Amino acid sequence: MPKLPNIKLPKPPVPPPPALNPAPKRPGAKKPKPNPVEAAQGAGTHAVGWIDERTSLSGAARWMMFRKIPKGTNWFYTLGSATMFAFLSQAVTGVFLAMYYNPSVTQAYESVRYINNEAFLGEFVHGMHKWGSSVMVILVFLHMARTFFFGAYKYPRELNWVIGVALLILTMVMSFTGYLLPFDQRSYWATIVGVNINGTGPLVGPYLNDFLRAGPFFGATTLSRFYAIHMMLLPGVIAALIGAHLYLVAKLGTTAPPWAKAEEDEALREEQV
């Protein structure tokens, strides 16, 4: 009898315990009734499935969320979403500030004083909105710088750069109109100066001033006009443009960082062929 070579045969795998390895159901067997925990777990899936069956939203969600991103994607690529979260924070705190704020020339300062000094968490929410506005402007510029230095504005993403510049301008208009709302000395004089800077535009300047102030002087409706622009007109426009911005990001994909090199096939290198 020839001698078998000395090899070690692997041991047969240990079968998992039956609790982790349930026997497959026999065809035609009755479905067991789910226990309450299983029913609760299934409810969410069921509800999502019900909506998805009628809207096909899961496809859109998958298209948006599970994108291929280039090698080398790094933390700089989070500046855009950071800006968006700054905007969302401004939107939410702004809505709640509007519950206490009164955009009347005689009441505005008093209502802001009430928010800061008396309303529960008022100073905190107002502070979030006030400092958050600066954070948003800083993040907008950092995001813009990332896009510029990574060359991410080039074909085919020029339109997204244009939308981004529109969003930058709208953010600045938000800062300008929001600055008046606390209606203290600083707000008032800063707005006088800001409006007069607009007025130095040749030909249209004087009329632009009248439009902003609702008249030739700072008047009874100037504050409410700024308030309406700040909290109703612009947030809607900004939200819509952010939607378009995000759609184009998902549609066109993100760019690789400029230092990333395309992988070359060794066999196709010119000097080796």
Place this chain on the structure above:
Amino acid sequence: MSDKHQTKSKYTSDRQIPGAFEGETVTRRRFMTTTTHVAGAVAASAFLLPALGFALGPVFEQHIEKWQDIGAEGDFGADDYTPKTIQVTDGIGEAGRGTAYVRKYNPQVDSQPIDEYNHYIAISSSCMHLGCPVQYVPAAERFICPCHGGVYNVEGKVAGGPPVRPLDRYYTRVRHGRVQLGPKYSVNSNLDKFSPRDPGEPLDGIGQFLYPSRPTLRKDPNQSNQ
């Protein structure tokens, strides 16, 4: 086989469209599409145009300034300015008030001829750089702006800094021994009168055309009978 791209005739009847009228050039599909677009445009402008007019209305609204009492004739000297709080806009509390610096006409200082409306010189405190409030400093005989360093001499002419024209003025008149302050007017560096302009808008040379006066705000001292 008929290819619709080869039918060149503009008449629908030539193009074998069923039910076409004699001489008809617009297909019914195209007519209905256009009608729907026009209806949509009419519906949208029905709310957009009034809203826009509502927002732009104040640009075209006539603004009439009233004469207001600022004190007795004896309150104002010829060598020094007296600050007076004046009402610029009614009904908005402190935010509607401004300051005018007032003195008696002084032949040694004032170059322009005396007339019915400048027995008392009233100078607006709004800096002609960007509208901050200037303050008169008697020791220096200068108006000084705290924001960006605008300086004006005793006549209100620019003595230094960024302002683009002399300080605005108000018409004044005397009624029954009381000094009254009327509409505002702007001046260029020769103190020629112009309809009120906003700060930052030069009036010398081409400036008066680059920054047109608004039809809603005139320099006419007789605009109001009060």
